[in-house]
Amino acid sequence: MAKKNNQKYAKKYDIIIVGGGPVGLSMAACLAKFGADLKIAICDRKGFEVPTDSRASALALGVTKIFETLGIWNEISKQANPIKAMEITDSGESDISRPKFLQFEGEVAPNSPFAYMVPNVATIGVLQKTIKGKVDMISPIDIVGLKTSANSGSLILANGDELEANLIIAADGARSNLRQFAGIKTTGHDYGQSGIVTTIEHEKPHNDTAYEHFRPNGPFASLPLRGNQSSLVWTEKTKNANLYKNMEYSELEPIIENVMGHNLGKVKIVEQVQVFPFKLPIAKDFVANRLALIGDAAHAVHPISGQGMNLGLKDVAALAQVLINAKRLGLDIGAFDVLENYQSWRRFDVALMALATDNLVHLFSNDIAPVRALRDIGLGIVDKMPFVKKQLIRHAAAISPLSGKVPDLLLGRAL
Numbered sequence: 001m002a003k004k005n006n007q008k009y010a011k012k013y014d015i016i017i018v019g020g021g022p023v024g025l026s027m028a029a030c031l032a033k034f035g036a037d038l039k040i041a042i043c044d045r046k047g048f049e050v051p052t053d054s055r056a057s058a059l060a061l062g063v064t065k066i067f068e069t070l071g072i073w074n075e076i077s078k079q080a081n082p083i084k085a086m087e088i089t090d091s092g093e094s095d096i097s098r099p100k101f102l103q104f105e106g107e108v109a110p111n112s113p114f115a116y117m118v119p120n121v122a123t124i125g126v127l128q129k130t131i132k133g134k135v136d137m138i139s140p141i142d143i144v145g146l147k148t149s150a151n152s153g154s155l156i157l158a159n160g161d162e163l164e165a166n167l168i169i170a171a172d173g174a175r176s177n178l179r180q181f182a183g184i185k186t187t188g189h190d191y192g193q194s195g196i197v198t199t200i201e202h203e204k205p206h207n208d209t210a211y212e213h214f215r216p217n218g219p220f221a222s223l224p225l226r227g228n229q230s231s232l233v234w235t236e237k238t239k240n241a242n243l244y245k246n247m248e249y250s251e252l253e254p255i256i257e258n259v260m261g262h263n264l265g266k267v268k269i270v271e272q273v274q275v276f277p278f279k280l281p282i283a284k285d286f287v288a289n290r291l292a293l294i295g296d297a298a299h300a301v302h303p304i305s306g307q308g309m310n311l312g313l314k315d316v317a318a319l320a321q322v323l324i325n326a327k328r329l330g331l332d333i334g335a336f337d338v339l340e341n342y343q344s345w346r347r348f349d350v351a352l353m354a355l356a357t358d359n360l361v362h363l364f365s366n367d368i369a370p371v372r373a374l375r376d377i378g379l380g381i382v383d384k385m386p387f388v389k390k391q392l393i394r395h396a397a398a399i400s401p402l403s404g405k406v407p408d409l410l411l412g413r414a415l
């Protein structure tokens with residue numbers, strides 16, 4: 001072990017994961033559990049202390065199976081709330097009434113809701129605890145470059161050190177430096193929208209229902225947390241979002257009640273209000289020499305359909321399966337043809353979801369009368385088609401994909 005700047009790290013790893021967000025940590029947990037003697041490190045530019053992310057994520061049922069297979073869902077689920085129903089409404093800027101256009105019963109099977117709302121801090125906290133002692137956790141770290149050869153990849157650190165591995169996995173988020181170091185371009189655009197995110201306590205019960213109000217400036221979602229609390233993701237034009245963020249909470253709370261249509265009664269903000277700009281960067285390649293991209297580093301989609309982390313965790317399930325199969329067959333886990341199996345497995349699912357999400361954003365973020373009329377007719381028709389609704393809910397649960405083979409971990413099968 002080399003020891004510099006109070007950091008302990010080995011001369012060479014089998015795999016180094018860059019980025020200790022929910023996706024990178026899940027990758028580390030899967031490899032630690034099923035990768036037998038693989039030598040793994042995970043590094044982050046921030047410390048691995050208790051995270052402060054105030055967001056909560058809707059995790060699809062299939063994706064929670066990954067955590068179940070890792071043996072940690074029981075602990076995470078203590079802080080999760082099921083989503084048993086979903087109501088979608090559509091209103092114009094000046095509309096007073098808020099007709100219900102689409103309603104889903106959220107169970108894919110008896111007592112199996114299609115998704116759970118989980119605070120990000122719960123997922124991250126449990127994952128950090130799970131990998132402690134099994135994976136080298138290196139932080140804070142300042143990576144200034146990436147060097148690859150035929151047999152390995154090296155992270156170049158600001159202090160001149162190098163960290164070498166057979167394979168480097170980039171899970172360093174939407175603005176991934178590793179992606180840039182590898183010269184991988186992205187496609188996509190800036191929505192000019194931002195999400196105002198916070199947690200509210202409300203007077204009336206949410207009945208485990210997720211509400212999504214489509215409004216001209218973007219959707220407003222309230223998603224059920226434990227007790228009488230909900231997580232808000234309120235999409236607005238970026239300049240409005242920053243205005244709302246800087247308001248006194250006593251001024252903002254009645255505005256939230258109005259936008260929500262008073263369906264949950266009086267509300268109180270109980271978490272810091274944060275603003276996240278929404279962009280759509282999709283990497284043109286998910287792999288390069290000795291490098292694989294996962295999670296937001298590979299694709300960051302608009303949260304209108306709550307699929308970003310779900311897509312990232314599906315990457316984890318697919319890449320873990322590819323790597324562990326390769327290792328059992330005695331193959332080089334960082335070889336390009338092994339990594340290409342991962343890329344071809346995930347690319348189509350990601351492209352479909354990015355396209356569907358992008359279309360939803362454009363279809364619903366406007367107030368043009370004919371477009372509104374068409375989408376409302378569309379939603380009304382879907383609402384009257386139980387079979388279509390069932391298929392949509394199964395897809396949202398990540399147990400019945402529109403494309404490709406489902407990774408074993410999503411089916412609750414160990415690797």
Ligand SMILES: Cc1cc2nc3c(=O)[nH]c(=O)nc-3n(C[C@H](O)[C@H](O)[C@H](O)COP(=O)(O)OP(=O)(O)OC[C@H]3O[C@@H](n4cnc5c(N)ncnc54)[C@H](O)[C@@H]3O)c2cc1C
Binds near residue numbers: 174176296311
């Ligand atoms: C408002 C909002 C609501 C959302 N709601 C949902 C939802 O309901 N359901 C859902 O599935 N998804 C949702 N998402 C998407 C979800 O939050 C992301 O997809 C998810 O956080 C991506 O995780 P990640 O680990 O890939 O990246 P991140 O969470 O961005 O983590 C990246 C990590 O890498 C580290 N890092 C970055 N650069 C470096 C570097 N150079 N060196 C070392 N470390 C580095 C960072 O410190 C961080 O810890 C939402 C997103 C937003 C913005």
